Amino acid sequence: MSISIHQVSKTFGAYTALDDISLEIPSGELTALLGPSGSGKTTLLRIVAGLETADPDGSGRILFDGAPVTESPVNRRRVGFVFQHYALFRHMTVFENIAFGLRVKPRGERPLRDEIRERVHALLKLVQLEQLAQRYPSQLSGGQRQRIALARALAIQPRVLLLDEPFGALDAQVRTELRRWLRHLHDTIHVTSIFVTHDQEEALEVADRIVVMNKGRIEQTGTPDEVFQNPASEFVMKFLGDVNVFHGRVHNERPVFTGDSSEDGSVRLLVRPHDLAVLPQPGPGISIPARVYRVMTAGALVKIELLDGQNRLVQVQVPHETYRTASVHAGQQVYLAPKESRLYGQSSERLEYVI
Amino acid sequence: MTFKQKRVLPGFGLALGTTVTALSLLVLLPLAALVARSGELGLAGMVRVLAQPRVLAAFRVTFLTALCAALINVVLGVTVAWFLVRGRCPFKRLIDAVVDLPFALPTAVSGIALTALLAPDAAIGRALGRLGLQVAFTPAGITAAMVFIGLPFVVRSVQPALADLNRELEEAAASLGASRWQSLLRVVLPLLAPAILSGFTLAFARALGEYGSVVFIAGNMPMKSEIVSLLIITKLEQFDYAGATAIAVALLALSLLCILTINALQATVGRAERRVS
Numbered sequence: 001m002s003i004s005i006h007q008v009s010k011t012f013g014a015y016t017a018l019d020d021i022s023l024e025i026p027s028g029e030l031t032a033l034l035g036p037s038g039s040g041k042t043t044l045l046r047i048v049a050g051l052e053t054a055d056p057d058g059s060g061r062i063l064f065d066g067a068p069v070t071e072s073p074v075n076r077r078r079v080g081f082v083f084q085h086y087a088l089f090r091h092m093t094v095f096e097n098i099a100f101g102l103r104v105k106p107r108g109e110r111p112l113r114d115e116i117r118e119r120v121h122a123l124l125k126l127v128q129l130e131q132l133a134q135r136y137p138s139q140l141s142g143g144q145r146q147r148i149a150l151a152r153a154l155a156i157q158p159r160v161l162l163l164d165e166p167f168g169a170l171d172a173q174v175r176t177e178l179r180r181w182l183r184h185l186h187d188t189i190h191v192t193s194i195f196v197t198h199d200q201e202e203a204l205e206v207a208d209r210i211v212v213m214n215k216g217r218i219e220q221t222g223t224p225d226e227v228f229q230n231p232a233s234e235f236v237m238k239f240l241g242d243v244n245v246f247h248g249r250v251h252n253e254r255p256v257f258t259g260d261s262s263e264d265g266s267v268r269l270l271v272r273p274h275d276l277a278v279l280p281q282p283g284p285g286i287s288i289p290a291r292v293y294r295v296m297t298a299g300a301l302v303k304i305e306l307l308d309g310q311n312r313l314v315q316v317q318v319p320h321e322t323y324r325t326a327s328v329h330a331g332q333q334v335y336l337a338p339k340e341s342r343l344y345g346q347s348s349e350r351l352e353y354v355i
Numbered sequence: 356m357t358f359k360q361k362r363v364l365p366g367f368g369l370a371l372g373t374t375v376t377a378l379s380l381l382v383l384l385p386l387a388a389l390v391a392r393s394g395e396l397g398l399a400g401m402v403r404v405l406a407q408p409r410v411l412a413a414f415r416v417t418f419l420t421a422l423c424a425a426l427i428n429v430v431l432g433v434t435v436a437w438f439l440v441r442g443r444c445p446f447k448r449l450i451d452a453v454v455d456l457p458f459a460l461p462t463a464v465s466g467i468a469l470t471a472l473l474a475p476d477a478a479i480g481r482a483l484g485r486l487g488l489q490v491a492f493t494p495a496g497i498t499a500a501m502v503f504i505g506l507p508f509v510v511r512s513v514q515p516a517l518a519d520l521n522r523e524l525e526e527a528a529a530s531l532g533a534s535r536w537q538s539l540l541r542v543v544l545p546l547l548a549p550a551i552l553s554g555f556t557l558a559f560a561r562a563l564g565e566y567g568s569v570v571f572i573a574g575n576m577p578m579k580s581e582i583v584s585l586l587i588i589t590k591l592e593q594f595d596y597a598g599a600t601a602i603a604v605a606l607l608a609l610s611l612l613c614i615l616t617i618n619a620l621q622a623t624v625g626r627a628e629r630r631v632s
Binding site for chain 1: 523
């Protein structure tokens, strides 16, 4: 089931949470709404679910498979919604939690007792928690609770599945495990899904498509590869992973970076930590002088922290082999050469300079 | 239980001592005196006092009206608490304060106020009379007074529980297809059950022992609208101290039984939620 969002705006008093959002979500895809807190991603998800209504100026519309659902209330919309803090019914067993959506169906549509039992057990099997049917939510771990919440949402055979920061309340290890599992589950059931997250790694790893949001607007939509390799704006580049920002000025139509320009310099060069080469001598292109501050060799990559002329921190990541041949040590004066970089002007416009 | 174990909270021994002493001096000692006094009659004498039709009628009236009042209070109290937590109204703070008024009002004042309202020649009393309902000087009047004084107990028990209730639970229920009523009956009320039950118990207990606000409106007709507390006073005025204490002990025992039963029920409700493997 595809989802279309047409010109949806939402204001809370004087605050604009969503500013004229239009978005198409293709059927069967797992889409991530990615953005910092306050970017409007959760509000958008709640409007799709029907838990929130768009501003009533008449233009905002939500369509499932082309049919408008804007007027139908949340309990008629048949959406599966998974909350960050699970929202399981604590006075019901796991079994009753999952059966809830089936038991509240109008009499004509309600499955028989045996059917309900079968459906619930099938779902428990899907989330791999068959042995927990008679437990209460308080007896489960965070990861188990979230899987039960997902099974409960899937029980009504939702047209779309919406997940609001589904891994936000879990600790790091469970989180990685569960997001891999979610991806696997999605590949099994193929229900159109949107999940909200502020964790770029999560979005890059799990989603088919990423919608990057900022201040109630969409910054960029694309596959994880597209948004990471080809960020549409300075914001997207900064949000999708660590970035070093070098401030410089334009001299003779060429950007110059000496490493000691103040922050109001007219151009900014954005380079990811793994796109910087550490050289003992200035190279032919841009070479920014810096001093090695600290070297951390534990990990898949060697992390080098340096300070530029203004004592601003610069992060570099290099493979262990490169590090072994380069012999970098703390206190050493070196030059940084960007391999891949992006240049932005004062008002965040992308600049194309030949470097 | 062993007291030698190290406890996290300091002053456990002191707290225990204070609790036991206070309970003994303020509660157990007077009650013991009561039982001792009624003992003068002997068991046979007590049964004779209690078996009088007028006494039995008073017990029946008291317990039935208290039960009715507590049940009405549950419905009213939950509604008021709902409004105070969820409602949007500029006068909410004022209404919130007014809820406590029956607590603060001297019971005689509320009694007179209710009588002035519901008596057959008063505004509301006359209107009700035209509908063929007489409230004042009947068990209905007693119930009305008990509802009035018991309401804050239910409101104040349910209000914090409702405020703590996660809105996401109702949103989850709605997203699973539940209507407002289904969500209320299957999710909200079961989660509020312990708080509602405790409000019910408090309102019921208070109604059983209520005197001041009831006697004015009750009419106090023996066999019809006479409550146990009034009967005790009547006995005392006739210098029948032993008879009065016999009735008092019976009222005490019955109240205790009711409250223990409700507490046991509450423990069961609570256990279902906190069940641990």
